[in-house]
Amino acid sequence: xxxxxxxxxxxxxxxxxIPGAFSATVGFWIECGSRHESPEQSGVSHxxxxxxxxxxxxxxxxxxxxxxxxxxxxxxxxTSCEFSCYYAKVSGHNLPLAVDLLSDILLNSxxxxxxxxxxxxxxxxxxxxxxxxxxxxxxxxxTSSFWRGHPLGKPIIGSIQSVQSLERQHLVQYLDxxxxxxxxxxxxxxxxxxxxxxxxxAQLFREHSAGVKSAIxxxxxxxxxxxxxxxxxxxxxxxxxxxxxxxxxxxxxxGNILNTMLGGSxxxxxxxxxxxxxxMAYSVYSYLSSHSDTGAMVVYAATSPEEVQHAVNLxxxxxxxxxxxxxxxxxxxxxxELIKGQFMLSLESTENRMIRLAKNxxxxxxxxxxxxxxxxxxxxxxxxxxxxxxxxxxxEFLNLQLVGPISGDAFPLVDLTLG
Numbered sequence: 001x002x003x004x005x006x007x008x009x010x011x012x013x014x015x016x017x018i019p020g021a022f023s024a025t026v027g028f029w030i031e032c033g034s035r036h037e038s039p040e041q042s043g044v045s046h047x048x049x050x051x052x053x054x055x056x057x058x059x060x061x062x063x064x065x066x067x068x069x070x071x072x073x074x075x076x077x078x079t080s081c082e083f084s085c086y087y088a089k090v091s092g093h094n095l096p097l098a099v100d101l102l103s104d105i106l107l108n109s110x111x112x113x114x115x116x117x118x119x120x121x122x123x124x125x126x127x128x129x130x131x132x133x134x135x136x137x138x139x140x141x142x143t144s145s146f147w148r149g150h151p152l153g154k155p156i157i158g159s160i161q162s163v164q165s166l167e168r169q170h171l172v173q174y175l176d177x178x179x180x181x182x183x184x185x186x187x188x189x190x191x192x193x194x195x196x197x198x199x200x201x202a203q204l205f206r207e208h209s210a211g212v213k214s215a216i217x218x219x220x221x222x223x224x225x226x227x228x229x230x231x232x233x234x235x236x237x238x239x240x241x242x243x244x245x246x247x248x249x250x251x252x253x254x255g256n257i258l259n260t261m262l263g264g265s266x267x268x269x270x271x272x273x274x275x276x277x278x279x280m281a282y283s284v285y286s287y288l289s290s291h292s293d294t295g296a297m298v299v300y301a302a303t304s305p306e307e308v309q310h311a312v313n314l315x316x317x318x319x320x321x322x323x324x325x326x327x328x329x330x331x332x333x334x335x336x337e338l339i340k341g342q343f344m345l346s347l348e349s350t351e352n353r354m355i356r357l358a359k360n361x362x363x364x365x366x367x368x369x370x371x372x373x374x375x376x377x378x379x380x381x382x383x384x385x386x387x388x389x390x391x392x393x394x395x396e397f398l399n400l401q402l403v404g405p406i407s408g409d410a411f412p413l414v415d416l417t418l419g
Contacts, residue, residue, distance in 0.1 A: 003194040009181035010210040016189045024095045024190035025350040027087035032178040032214040034156040035081040043158015046079045054115040056108040092191025103204040134403045142239035142401045150220035180211020187357040190350035219293040222397040236308040236404030241298035242397040247363040254384045320418040326382040
């Protein structure tokens, strides 16, 4: 059963008690991410996420780690384009401790200058590590090119220049403005009692201001093109992508099925074609990058310089098949069963259920029941898939990024059309 309460300062509290669960996972979600940053402060959301674990008025950084370790719990955080999340997983009877610790992090962090400089160096090393890893950097190159000119096209981590320029005052101002009641959602799944949770949160945040909810800027427009980044490595890594439904889109379930069918599993078309039948790639897959108002479906693969053009053309061929031919009922039903099975298995994790609570609240304003989700997947038809491809698999949105030991002259032009 899912319960929801809203405090006077706008904080939303959602909980799902799971009978028989021993653990509880609590997440503090801030509806503000890299998409909401000013251009000159790119990466401030991610930098702040790192700094909030570096000590509070009540706890030092080592104390934070020792306190969660002392109860066998786990503590972590992540930042995305549209939100940041701080979460902990503990046994149910230690949930009040986890809530107190996460509240302390958000409300009382000191953002010490010495710690800030140390963490700046850590983040810069993270950026250098990304540059050294083509299988990671290729996705950033695609995002930057596809959403160019829009905040979604900027790396969540920021750039070397922006990270070097961020000062303590920037982080404090960002925290004060955006970590307000109207931007905060607290979600718990597992061994939780809703009224006790609400009472504790209300007490901890009794003086916290409601503030102003972060606004979403105009939706981006996907850009087409081909870009080659020469790098002396063994393979050529590439991403080929197009637009896709956003998190709130009425065809989001059809989009999930389309992606899974294309390259979202070992039985998918691309995995079978490029790896199993031809042995052209060890790693090949597709994924959805979905936001509140837009999305992208991206294919990734890595292959030899001699075979990369053939591999790209095979991907285009599979996209063209999807565009011009409705999937048969056997493949469609098999894909649905895969998605439904994965979803039901995910419900065994209190962490997954906590994340589902939060994302449903953020994007839909309500929590969909497992039955509703399964039914929505099952109701998708082959005609729905075909209509979706006509809307999103369009030549003017196809974007190809390549990294590897090739150049524009050595790489013949690929015809980025689906026919």
